[in-house]
Amino acid sequence: MILLAQYLKANRIGLLVWTLAHMTLILMVAASATAIETQTDYLFRAFSEWMPRGLQSFLGLAPGMSKIDSYIQAKTGALLSLTLPIYATLLAAGVVTREVDSGTADFLLALPTRRRDIMLSRWVGMCLNLAALAVTSWGAVVLGLKAKGLTGSFYGYFWMCINWFLLAVAIGSINLAASVWIDDYSSGVRILLAVVVGLFFVDLGMRIADLPYAARFFNPFSHYDPAYAIKNGGMPAGSVLTLLFMSAASLIVAVKKFDEKQIET
């Protein structure tokens, strides 16, 4: 608990900045719902007929959704689906790589605490940070729409945020495991962010190519389906289990490898 409290305290400014920026952006998007939606609707719909199904769904143009839901999914669900994983990546890189690079790892590891406790407290802290960002994002969507007197599938948006959160936790955990091998913080962040952005575009490319879900299985972004979450108020069980499995497996690797890690000067 002491280590968790210290971690949350250390990251409070970052969380505040990210939350405020995220909320502001989402509030602006949600509060602009009618204006933008009426202006772009015709163009989007015209193009969407030639789009692959996967891309239609990703951009909020899947059939059977209300215009508001489509808009929210397109503007927040798809476009902002990168922000939470990027935040998760920055948090993950800060756990081992930054502490080793800056030398504060020596301070912690000289104390009578197990390395696994350090790693687990950081992982829980990362999840709490991501949960706070996901929940405030959902709140911003609801507030933004309500401010304009609009209504949408609020319960569905909540599940979209849960899907966001699970995706970010999985990506954060994978990066946490990867970061145990990286001792240089600045290059570590660049590498991990490049991988995350790369995975995002690989998934997008596969969706455009209309490849089946099974072919995209190992990419965490493939288990993010805001259209499904909004329409059904839930997530496919397979996606939930896969993201949870990716998170747990990565965490186990991270703990084991950190336990064995040689902390050089």
Add this chain to the structure above:
Amino acid sequence: MAHANVIELHRFGHLYRNGRGVREVDLEVRKGEIFGFLGPNGAGKTTLIRTMMGFLRPTTGSGKILGLDVVKDNLDIRKRVGYLPGEPVMYDWLTGRGNISLAMEVRGLKNGGRLRELAERLEADLDRKVKSLSKGNRQKIALLNAMVHDPELLILDEPTSGLDPLAQETVRAILVEEKARGKTVFMSSHDLYEVEAVADRVGIIRDGVLVAVDEISNLKKQRVKYVSIELRTPIEEIQLPPGSRVLRKDRAKLHLSYTGEVAVLLDWLSTCKPVDLTVADPPLEEVFRSFYDQEVRS
């Protein structure tokens, strides 16, 4: 159970992938002594300390600290040891007190321990953020952090690095007092004066190999003598004995270090017919150099 040896290393070492590191160190540090660990930069002092502390895993041998296995019981060792890293880094966004409080909370200490007393003696600024402190003040905070829980063993990597002379003197005094309180101190340094001033025994490491371990007084007496000799004959005509090295020449006076049998030195002196002569134990620096500078000897 009380152990006579606080540190016991047997063929203990850590080699990096490039082959550098520390090779098969055999070392015992006794309870209640100050052990100085000497060596130039890159000799392996910090690697040995980091391996003892569990930051690195030993690639050879085994080690015990306070009777506990260095690898298996590392958590218990860290409860009873105070450690000062060679380049101490703390959380910049916290004050010195904040960093120490965090460490104390993890150690399960409720009160301030010896913080107030030691901070006053070291004149440490506890209430400024670490990022705004000078190197010397950070070193003081790190020293406090290592000592505040009153550990049985202090493992200090260059404890006076970055401190002003007065603070260095205070640290040395504190270490001697710790020894008087029955604590053991293992300190690395490249400052010979410092080790000479406080340590009971010294270990000298060279290229990852522990080349000597002895009491300071023995080490100084062991082989090297400091000879000042005034001669009638021109210095250039003098044939120096094997194992000697000229330290300084001024007019008719020759200052040299001599390593070898005393009888050989006496024989040589008798042939020189000196006007004046001083034979003394050398400063530790000269002993130290004799381990590193062998090829310079005439």
